[in-house]
Amino acid sequence: MKLAPQSVPYRALQRGLGFAVLAFFILNASDAGGTGLTVAVAAGIVLVALAYEAAYYQRFEYVLTEDTFDISSGVISRREREIPYRRIQNVDVSRNVVQRALGIAAVDLETAGGSATEGSIRYVTVAEATRLQRELQRRKSGANGSPGELDEHGEPVAPTEEDLFAITPGELALVGALSFDGRLIGLLAFLGSGSVPVLSGFIPTASAAILTATAIVAVGLLFLASWVLGAAIAFSNYYGFRLSRAGDELRYERGLFRRYSGSIPTEKVQTLTIADNPAKRALGYASLSIETAGYAPGQGGDQGSQAAVPIARTDRVYDLAREVEPFGEPSFHRPPRRIRWRYVFRYTMVVAALTGILFAVDWWTAGAIPWYGPLLLLLAVPPAAHLKWKHRGYWLGEDHLLTRNGFWSRQVKVVPYYRIQNVIDTRTIFQRRWYVATVVADTAGTGSLMGSNAAAVDFDIDEAVTLRRELNDRLQDALIDRRARRTAFEWFEGDPMEIYGASADAGTDSAADAGTGSVVDVDADDVVIDDAEADPAVGAALDADDMAGTDRFAGIDGVEDVVDAEGVDDTTDVADAEEGDDGMDAADAEEGDDADDLDIPPDGVIRPDFSVSDRDYSQPAERVDTGDYAVDRHPSDADVPFRPDDESSSGGADGDDDDTEHDEASADDDATPGDDRSGR
């Protein structure tokens, strides 16, 4: 599909204007010619820009294919990019005032890889932007294994949108009142630094009193201006903020002049942060931000997280957070009380250092500075230490780790165990003196690049070690939980009746001959491949030259080789092909009655059948959806043992057990098909 035609003049102006102005200035400055020449050059630049943008428009094309979103673009150097739907983390649409007048919108697609926006479409019509957003969402959930919601005719229905949060005028006013934009001060300081010599010329003539008064007034005005500016920016940013849930994604909308709207799949949420400060706490307000792996939305810009609730009543914030990640009622566990002495010590050192510096200055300048002034701060040390201790803590919920830190800007972080990337336990030399440690649960959220990971700080070493183990265990449990659901789900990929029926036709004898061992492998491999596709980790691990290594290892293990290796290969292909071609239908069918009255053959095994497809299985699968990662093109060659017990289970007995488990798991899960989707 093409961009909106209106985007051509807009882009040309956007691009050409800067050059034109630059050329104007250069020509004016150099007095190279009259106004006529200047105008001609500017017009020429605009024309060139128009031509370029027309060509850009001509060459830019995007297509929604079966399972990828393809963008081909570029005038001089061409680029074809395919973004698998399931890799898309966020879809954002933004429109500024001019774009709104022209009826166009910018669409940005974010994936977890890379820092830049992976798919940026500038610009399409507003209707098309909305359609893209919805369509991508629908296909994304389809690609993730759960079929997009379909009505009885198999047509996609838009999931009902349920409002979670809408900013009230009072809250908006509060956001404005609490916003302060420091950039103006920075700018003035920057400009001012250049003008100091100029100003100093006037200074001696004025009296000290007037100077001081002027300075105070100027600084006051500056702060007032910064505050008004901050309020205005916050007001225009968060005007009409609305957060809603549609199916398994969150949608937000905000902005007065520049409208932003976007979607975040709840599946991709990495961390929730609930932040407040003493003032907000006293008034009963807090703010919430949602981090995904693509980026914390809007991080590229200066407005902070786009899906952040800037301010709301604390209970509303918690309700909303629970809506996204149901973490229950936290009761935080504080560090040991003795740790307050550590903070007392630390703050005393700071006060001592301050006093020392002032004393040195005093001594050096021989002035009469009251260098002992900071010693008054010592009075504040004990309460500060107590407060610091009081606001630290962590809590292990059913599925989430919650940590809390900070008094002045307190942050409660909610990390689902399933999202933990690694657990880091650090003890500085000072912490060791107090026999405490810090445990950090690292996630893939980009917000944590600023070092604000979920951390349980200053806990007793024994407790920290337990916590570290606990987090790892809970992550493993969460993974197993996920895997059980997923495995069961993938098992019924394709139409079960068709598979069984055809398999029975094809010959039960051969099936019996193949034996249980091969069945287990079929099952296992099925899972490996499906997951590899869904999974950047394995995907990335499987880079092409490493693949050889895998083969080698598999060869040494020799598990698959013992059993019928070819059978395994073929099966993976089938799973693959099915996923590509009729994954949606199959998954849809699975929801129906078919699965319920599926009778299991005597040997308890449902076999895929190769005869129903006209694919040539001697060839590798044509294309494997692996995202941006370089992954083996021939996944059917990957004879990788899947479970730890595979190494020992080439015999029949183990295999049998495994298989039964799988069937049970599948059956269980199938009884409640909704779980898989609505769960998270």
Next chain:
Amino acid sequence: MTTQRLHPRVRIVWVVRAIVFAGLFTLPFVAGFYLGYLPEWAPTVAGGVLLVIGVVHALLRYRRWSYEIREDELYLDRGVITQVRTTVPLVRIQHVDSRRGPIERAVGLASCVVYTAGSRGADVRIPGLTPDGANDLRGELKRLAIRADGEDAV
């Protein structure tokens, strides 16, 4: 797998590195001396102190370093001044590199870098491996990562 120590020769790598750093950080002192701002002994003392600190740190670092491949995680214990213990669940491993720096090549060692999607412990380096050991470790980790069957590693 039981707890693994690094190859003893890694101490050479770290000591050489400490010497290089001590040399680099002594340069300003040398310059100060030549320009006449600092007394003659300043560069020597600064260099000596830096060298001693660096070498002692390198040796202590070797004593502290250990790693272990556990059932479903990679566990690293290291750090002299700040002790760091990292657990990387095998499921979360994105990819594994083995690399060899110039000093490492000179003493015949290699290291292995494990990448995850995490923001803070995004890459974990295990130094002081023999080249074969590094390759084996890489292969082993990769095999385990695949077996651990990560789904959404993000």
